[in-house]
Structure formats: C-alpha cells, structure tokens
Amino acid sequence: MKVAWIGLGNMGTPMAANLVRAGHQVVGFDLVEGARARAAGLGVIVATGAAQAVADAEVVFTMLPAGRFVRSALLDPGGVLDHLAPGSVVVDSSTIDIATARELHEQVTARGFRFLDAPVSGGVFGAEAGKLTFMVGGSDETLALVADVIDAMAGRVFHAGGPGSGQSAKLANNMMLAINTAGLAEGAVLAQRLGLDARTFYDIATVSSGDSWPLRNWYPVPGVVETAAVNRDFDGGFAVTLMSKDLGLALQAGRETATDLPLAEQVMGQLASLIELGWGGKDTASLVKLVDGSLGPAASSDSEDNR
Ligand code: NAD
Numbered sequence: 001m002k003v004a005w006i007g008l009g010n011m012g013t014p015m016a017a018n019l020v021r022a023g024h025q026v027v028g029f030d031l032v033e034g035a036r037a038r039a040a041g042l043g044v045i046v047a048t049g050a051a052q053a054v055a056d057a058e059v060v061f062t063m064l065p066a067g068r069f070v071r072s073a074l075l076d077p078g079g080v081l082d083h084l085a086p087g088s089v090v091v092d093s094s095t096i097d098i099a100t101a102r103e104l105h106e107q108v109t110a111r112g113f114r115f116l117d118a119p120v121s122g123g124v125f126g127a128e129a130g131k132l133t134f135m136v137g138g139s140d141e142t143l144a145l146v147a148d149v150i151d152a153m154a155g156r157v158f159h160a161g162g163p164g165s166g167q168s169a170k171l172a173n174n175m176m177l178a179i180n181t182a183g184l185a186e187g188a189v190l191a192q193r194l195g196l197d198a199r200t201f202y203d204i205a206t207v208s209s210g211d212s213w214p215l216r217n218w219y220p221v222p223g224v225v226e227t228a229a230v231n232r233d234f235d236g237g238f239a240v241t242l243m244s245k246d247l248g249l250a251l252q253a254g255r256e257t258a259t260d261l262p263l264a265e266q267v268m269g270q271l272a273s274l275i276e277l278g279w280g281g282k283d284t285a286s287l288v289k290l291v292d293g294s295l296g297p298a299a300s301s302d303s304e305d306n307r
Helices: 012-021 033-041 050-054 067-075 098-110 123-129 140-151 165-193 198-206 213-218 240-256 262-276 284-292 296-306
Strands: 002-006 025-029 059-062 089-092 114-117 132-137 154-161
Touching: 002 012, 002 050, 012 025, 012 033, 012 059, 012 123, 025 033, 025 050, 059 067, 059 140, 067 098, 089 098, 089 140, 098 114, 098 165, 098 240, 114 140, 114 165, 123 132, 132 140, 132 165, 140 154, 154 165, 165 198, 165 213, 165 240, 165 262, 165 284, 198 213, 213 284, 240 262, 240 284, 262 284
Parallel strands: 002 025, 002 059, 059 089, 089 114, 132 154
Antiparallel strands: 114 132
C-alpha cells in the first residue's frame, strides 16, 4: 500500500522501516532534520511537509508525542486532512488521551475519512523487531482495510472495541505496569533487607503469587535478570518521563470516569520525585532507588535523622 508516516522519532522510524521492508511504499515527514535523515537511510521517502507526505497515501500513520500534536497535524488548516484522498484511513499509533482519540474519530470520519486509534506496547525494541502489540479502537471494517500494513509491525493485534478503546486498553495496561513496578521495588528491597539471596527470592516469586511482568523482566537487583536496566545504571528501557506521561493520561481517564486511583496517584508522585532529581531519562525500575534510599530526599533525610 501507499503509506504516509508523520512522526519519525524513536518509535516511528523503526515502525516505518518495517513497512518498507514488507514492500510498502512509505513517504514520511518529521519536523526534525535528524529524524528525517535517519528514516531516509532506512528506505523511507522523505517529504518536505505533511501535505506532501499524504498526497498519494491510502493510509496515514501518526506517531507523535501527545494528543495536541496529533490533532494539530491532522486538523489544522493545510494539515493532513486537507490533502488526503477521500476514503483514506488515518491510524494514530501515538499514546494520547482518550477524549482526544474519540474527538479525532468524530472529526476525521465527519470529513469522509476512516480513523483508528491504535497505540502500541513493546517499546523501541518491539518496534525494531516488528513485534509490537497493537490495541485498536474503531470499526472492524476499517481495521480489515489496514490489517496487512499493521501486521508488518506487529507481534499481536487486538481489536479492543469502538472509538477510543485502543487508548483505553493501553492506559489501563500501563497504569498496572507502573503500580506493579512500584510494588516490585518494595518487595525486592524488603527481601534483600530480610537477608534473602536476590536470585533465590526471584526464583520463588516467579512461580508464586507475587509474580508479575516487571518482576520477570525488570528485577531491580543487579545480576538477576539480564534484561533489567539495573544492570546498566538504569539507562535505556522505559523512561520515567514516558511512564509519567502514560500514568498522567490514566489518571485523567480516572477523573473523567469518577474512578479513584489512589495507587496510581501514589506512583505518579514517586515518578515526579525521580524527575525532579534528574532521573527522568532513566528506566522506570529506578523507582527502587526511592525505596532503598540510595537517591534523593529519602537518603538525605535519613542521614539527618541519624545525626
Ligand atoms: P519521539 O519524541 O522520539 O518521536 C516523536 C516525533 O514526532 C519527534 O521526532 C518529533 O519531531 C515528531 N513530531 C512532533 N510533531 C510533529 C509534526 N507536527 N509533524 C511531524 N513530526 C512531528 O517519541 P517516541 O518515543 O517515538 O513516541 C511516539 C509516541 O509513541 C508517543 O505518543 C509515545 O507515548 C508512544 N510510545 C512510545 C514508546 C517508547 O518506548 N518510546 C512505547 C510505546 C508508545
């Protein structure tokens, strides 16, 4: 298919590159020159602007930082919709707020196009490997039209439901991930202070009721799980700022549905502390640093108490 791609960042570029590899023609655009150059090196035809990128497209993907960027790229005068052929499909794979996703469904379809909210899970590694999990909101018919294209980037594709359902699934999932990671941090530190060998406790918990995805992938003690960012001073992985963004969107969804989310609120506060202390770019499993007191205010107030 003829695909347009708007937003060639950390996720967008490897996703678009997988479409090129699968034989699709991909014309892409990003505001940043470096992003455009990297994508061009991977076979993406780089356009001079969003309008040129979408001129011949049958499907347009957006992979942008937040809802307001997606709204502006699509709806602003001279933007994507002003240059797209009638009947084309717009797929937003960014993680954005549910209200904006629903509004985009309405506005895009009202102008004679089709729309899917289709956020992804799996991070940059999943994007590079073409193994992302897609959570799709919209109609069966629209999904069927672009299923082959999505398959070239996906390990699994779920049709979560109607408009906004993809974002709903993504935000509820990532909220659980954040809370599980905070729980893991407390469990790992407590086990260690009780004198347990980290590897032995990990082996016990993975086959017991404390098991979780972050436990198996992000255990925050060095040398236990190879993939864990703790082995690399928490570099790479799922950045605190990204988790904070997703959790903020989940809390917004909580307010909109009158749902109390006290655990999510608590973890949001912890992520804010990490960001304040300059750890925003580090992996989310660095939450363990707040528990073991090896970073920031907890450590310094302890030492003051000791004095
Ligand atoms: P990124 O910041 O690396 O990329 C976003 C790109 O969009 C940037 O290159 C920016 O220049 C570009 N951009 C912004 N406005 C634009 C416009 N109007 N026209 C063209 N380009 C524009 O972010 P990312 O890590 O690639 O994430 C993209 C989306 O995917 C976000 O919504 C994020 O929450 C979500 N996501 C990220 C990950 C991850 O691990 N990075 C995982 C799952 C989902």
